Amino acid sequence: ARFINAASRDEIVFTSGTTQAINLVAYSHALPRLQPGDTILVTQMEHHANIVPWQLVCERSGATLKVAPITHSGELIVERFVELLTPEVRLAAVTHVSNVLGTVNPVATLARECRRRGIPLLVDGSQAAPHLPIDVRALGCDFYALTGHKLFAPTGTGLLWARRGHLDAMPPFFGGGEMIREVRFEGTSFADPPHKFEAGTPNIAGFVGFGAALDYIDSIGLDRMAAREHELLAHALEAMRKVPGLRIIGEARDRVPVIAFLVDGVHAHDLATLLDHEGVAVRSGHHCAHPLMQYYGVPATLRASLAFYNTHAEIDAFIAAIGRARKLLA
Structure with missing residues (x-):
């Protein structure tokens, strides 16, 4: 939470990496809200992890995927991105830094434009976190995902940061132990976020290593x-x-x-x-x-x-x- 300047540790959901984090948002936040005629907006420079989950929920819901173009120099055409934020867009998803080109996208600007239109913005921060200070409150996005092994941590670690209001409204993606308040055959009540999204035994050793890796980065700056x-x-x-x-x-x-x-x-x-x-x-x-x-x-x-x-x-x-x-x- 300190590393990305989250307001609370309860806004941090531990995941196996950015891929699981984005799928969590796709199935718990987007899918219940999507209807035929709705769209999700991504960019032309996205990693498959920020394309395929949206395609899958679009197929299940009848929604469609829109793609914001880039220039030949590898920069997002911000004006076109904003133009594509039309009323039928239910969510926008953009990489903070391209894993191929190294391009840094103006996430704060994109988030501001999304907020003006009431459109949640998810940011794939996997490639950004090792190179840029991350402040989710200053960026103004709704969801931020990152991967531990990009930050010198063990593989199989990562996180999803989300605004608490979204986490409260989202149903669980995985079911099992540790994410419940009470289980009865007649029905189950779930724990508060982030625990309701962390079913099963966590990658304990991996996250101890993740913490050590972040301490190492903090020691350098x-x-x-x-x-x-x-x-x-x-x-x-x-x-x-x-x-x-x-x-x-x-x-x-x-x-x-x-x-x-x-x-x-x-x-x-x-x-x-x-x-x-x-x-x-x-x-x-x-x-x-x-x-x-x-x-x-x-x-x-x-x-x-x-x-x-x-x-x-x-x-x-x-x-x-x-x-x-x-x-x-x-």
């Missing part, structure tokens, strides 16, 4: 981490732009140190394998963002992700490894 990462990002972008045939996918002005790229004539998977042999770890593939790959007209990209613990020397080694890999593939 996200502001210091962000400043260091901004410096590393500038160095990496400058070096990558000098590599012949290297194409950076997405050139957003406000971004975190996540860089998607391709090299002419080299398949992303092949280059990733050769870089691995050089001791350089990148990810290749569609990054759970098929619609975004389709927008750029590519089957896959490579993604280099930097963090505060990386060094300029490691970036230089990465660039040199690309050069050696290209020679092998020539």
Whole structure:
């Protein structure tokens, strides 16, 4: 609660990660309210976790999905997003930071426009939380989801923050032990939030690790981490732009140190394998963002992700490894 500046610990629901958190909102908040003719608004840069749950509840309810477009530089077209907030929109869902492009979306602005129209806003904060200070009260959104392993915590940990009014109104998504007040065969009464959404034995060890990870981040300071990462990002972008045939996918002005790229004539998977042999770890593939790959007209990209613990020397080694890999593939 302190990490994201929640008003109360009772606004925090422990989940296995962002995916479960978004599904919780989809089935407990959205589905009971959706009717044929309603819509849910997302953006073109979303992770599958912020697309598929909405598709599933739309199929069950007769609602439809609308998509706000982005520019070729990888920035959300805010004016179009606002234009698409029409009366039939029942919920909007947007990533805080693109897991592919590193683009930082203006969530506070989007939340303000949603509030003016009475539309709840869910924010996928999975990629933002490791790089940006998060203040859910200042952002003004209704739901905020994040994943522990992006924050150096164990896998299988995460959380959903939601305004208490939403949590009070939402029915449970999972049933079982620990989320009840009293169980009778004639009917069951449920515990108050967040407990009514935390059925079963929790990932106790994982959440102890999650707490330790947040203490570690607090000991360094996200502001210091962000400043260091901004410096590393500038160095990496400058070096990558000098590599012949290297194409950076997405050139957003406000971004975190996540860089998607391709090299002419080299398949992303092949280059990733050769870089691995050089001791350089990148990810290749569609990054759970098929619609975004389709927008750029590519089957896959490579993604280099930097963090505060990386060094300029490691970036230089990465660039040199690309050069050696290209020679092998020539």
